[in-house]
Amino acid sequence: MFFILIAAVGLGNGLSDGVYSNYFKEVYQVTAVQRGLIEFPRELPGVLCAFMIGMLGFLGDLRVSFIAQILAILGVAMLGLFTPSFGVMLIFLFINSMGMHLFMPLQDAIGMSLAEPDQIGRRMGQYFSIRAAFNLIAALLVxxxxxxxxxTFHTSIKWIFLVAASALICAAVMTVAMIRKVKPQKAVRRKTKLILRKQYRYFYLLTILHGVQKQIAFVYGTWVIVDLLLKKADTLALLTIVVGFISIFFLNMLGEWMDRFGIKRMMYIDALTFIGIYIIYGFVVWGITSEALPSQGLSVWIVYLLFVLDRLSMQIGMVKSIYLRSIAWNNDEITSTLSMGISLDHVVSILAAIAGGYVWSQWGSQWVFFMAAAFSLGNLYVAYRVQPDKEKAVAEKMRLEVQKVEI
Structure with a gap:
């Protein structure tokens, strides 16, 4: 049932989140600066995520997941049924985004709780692979x-958003079925404060860096294609199809690599791919904007390739969640720490989006990517500093001490 839930969410998000850039451009004719500012109401739910999880956490992960689906349905359905003014559109976008972001830490927490202890990487790879497969189906539909x-975005009713809402309704129904089958007990209300353990410092640093990288990949990487190359939603859909098809196999392999090579080596791979991709991205965009490279032909294909590689490299980020689970002092801290990590991620995302829009318009679009490459050096620092085996041993010792106290 969890596989079906992940599949429905992947389809619904692929049909909505995957076309928002074109929706903003074609319906509201936004500029690069405005595109960055839109990320404030869109990413603010991520900042609030930890506090929402804290307030609703006593209901249990599955019940909160149901609430998340309802919010996502409400927001995207309103965008489909109406073409509101720009300000009202941002409100519906916020509601949809609140549901999407609320589900983010929950899907990892639920998935890891269902996985066998010695096969967490493999199971997480399978979960992500299922989601990628249905993102692929969404891209084909787009x-x-x-x-x-x-x-089309030129009619009063946006059918693509209504289809997305239908998929999310399926996800909500499946969540109810899981609640009835599992019958989860209500938990003690979670605290919303940040869990400041020295043990978690590298996890939080990785989530902050991810906030910058995510904005580049999903906002400005897309904006290069939409604004500089003037491509439509069908082009982005084709690229998403390619990413989705490769991801089905790549994520399964990635999960196996996590178990085989370990967390530290995968963190090195994560860091080096980000640095390399963004440096090349910056030089290619620089070439196109300065007309040293043509805005068609080989240059366009290089941008498409970088887009695909960037999306694939983002998926290596699952190592953060696996790393956190291995070093968590008790299982109750996993969901709250993941949600706090998402909040930190999105504080940085909002700042990065606004800064990126300013840098794009004032200094040149290439500097957005050079900035991302510089921040990715932080990933390399974390990969060098972490000691997963030692940190895991400390965590296991603390778990035993906690169990002794409880007994």
């Missing part, structure tokens, strides 16, 4: 829908 004219 491509053929826009190519045939069934989906």
């Amino acid at each position: 491509f053929f829908g826009f190519r045939t004219g069934f989906f």
